Amino acid sequence: MIQYVIFDGDGRILQTGSCPEEMLDLQAGPGREVMEGGAGVTSYSHYVANGEIVERPGMGISVSKITLVADGSDEVAITGVPAGAQLSIDGPVVADAIADGEPISITSVHAGIYVIQATKFPYRDERININATEPA
Amino acid sequence: MQLNLHNYGDIDGAKAAAAKQIDAAAGRARARYLTVTEGQESVYQAKYADALAFVRAGCPADQVDVYPWIKVEAEATGQSYDVVANTIKAKGDPWHMETGPTIEGLRMGGKRALQDLADIGAVVAHARAVVQQLDVA
Numbered sequence: 001m002i003q004y005v006i007f008d009g010d011g012r013i014l015q016t017g018s019c020p021e022e023m024l025d026l027q028a029g030p031g032r033e034v035m036e037g038g039a040g041v042t043s044y045s046h047y048v049a050n051g052e053i054v055e056r057p058g059m060g061i062s063v064s065k066i067t068l069v070a071d072g073s074d075e076v077a078i079t080g081v082p083a084g085a086q087l088s089i090d091g092p093v094v095a096d097a098i099a100d101g102e103p104i105s106i107t108s109v110h111a112g113i114y115v116i117q118a119t120k121f122p123y124r125d126e127r128i129n130i131n132a133t134e135p136a
Numbered sequence: 137m138q139l140n141l142h143n144y145g146d147i148d149g150a151k152a153a154a155a156k157q158i159d160a161a162a163g164r165a166r167a168r169y170l171t172v173t174e175g176q177e178s179v180y181q182a183k184y185a186d187a188l189a190f191v192r193a194g195c196p197a198d199q200v201d202v203y204p205w206i207k208v209e210a211e212a213t214g215q216s217y218d219v220v221a222n223t224i225k226a227k228g229d230p231w232h233m234e235t236g237p238t239i240e241g242l243r244m245g246g247k248r249a250l251q252d253l254a255d256i257g258a259v260v261a262h263a264r265a266v267v268q269q270l271d272v273a
Contacts, residue, residue, distance in 0.1 A: 072140070074256020093141040100137050108141035109260035132141075133262060 003038040010121060011048040016041055047122045056124045059085070063128050070111040070132040078104040078116070078128065085120035092132070108132045139181035142256050150256040154263035155247050161270035169231050183209070184232060187224035195221060239273050242266060 004024055006015040008031055016038040019027060028034040037053050047056050064077040081087070083101030091114035098120065109112065114130045145151040161178050186205035193199070195218035200207045203221070210220040246266035253259045 008140065072142075072255070072260055087139075089139070089141065091141075095139070095141060097137070097139060102137050104137050104139060106139045106141065107257065109257055110141065110143060110212055135261070 002036050004034055004036055005038040005041055005046075005053060006032045006034050007048040008032070011119060013041065013043040013047060013053075026103065037111045046126060049122070056122050059118060059120070059126050061118065061126045061128070064128075066128070066130055068106070068108060068132045069135055070094055070108045071135045072107055072109045074107065076106045076130055081118050081126075082120055082123065085118045085123070088117045088119070090115045090117075100127065106130070142257065142260070144256055147254070147256055147259065150259040151250045151253070154250055154259050157263045158243055158246045158266050158270070161267040162239055165270045165273045166236075169235055180228065183224050184228035187221040187228070190217070190221040191225050235273065239270065242270050242273060246270075247266045 001018045002021045002024060003016065003018045003105070004027055005013050006027055007013050008019075014032060017027070024034060024036060033048075035048065035053075041053055044054060046053050048054075059080050059082060061078060061080040064075075064081075066076075068074050068076050081099040081101075081104060083099060085099040087095075087097040087099055087104075089095040089097075092110035092112035093108065093114070099120075106114075106116075111132045111134045114132060116128045116130065118126045118128075139235075142150065144153065152222075171180065183205045186203045190196075190200075190203045190206050197217050200210075200217050203217075206217050206221050210216075210217045213220070215223075243266075245260070246269075249262060250259060254264060
């Protein structure tokens, strides 16, 4: 038995598993390439680049604070989100945006927990929780 | 880049929502003082108007027939006309002379001020402030 990973044309790991060596090629299919390997590999932590399984890089995101007064003026600043990253915001307000590579300033007028997820392959997905509180 | 999180399509939507919040808060404030028993509020209004007119006219007992609410209540309870009129007036004065106008001023002024606001954050902050005032009025 050997371990294998199945990945798409961009190198995203779709599946990991094990099979008899002679059956490795049978795991491939349309949009599914296969290669041997995969110990400790997950789709979150690794991808395939130039025929090798490598770690997905982190975005290096930093956030100025994780609480926000929901008064429309208090801001949370997020830096390190690469240009082109998909931003998905879930919470009292649901929104999507594409990062432009500049620092992101966020305000809100609705209190609650916001979950902000940034995705841009091959970077690892990043998630930030921000608690927006009612103004005093 | 700037992300201002709100559920309003545009500032007009925020202003419309703010106006509704202010109206609702004014309704809650009024409900703390006014009865909701069917027909009773109009009775209180009529009695207060009668009492106010009677007192302002100097409590003229010889003309009490033109103040039916005062006349009937005084005769039904065995009190004098001026005592009945002054009691009704004293109970109604706080609402008619202060609380009611204060609530309506906050409501109308709060909604009028929305017109001059140019961003959604300011609209929401303004509505919150007016609602807070109404909640303690």
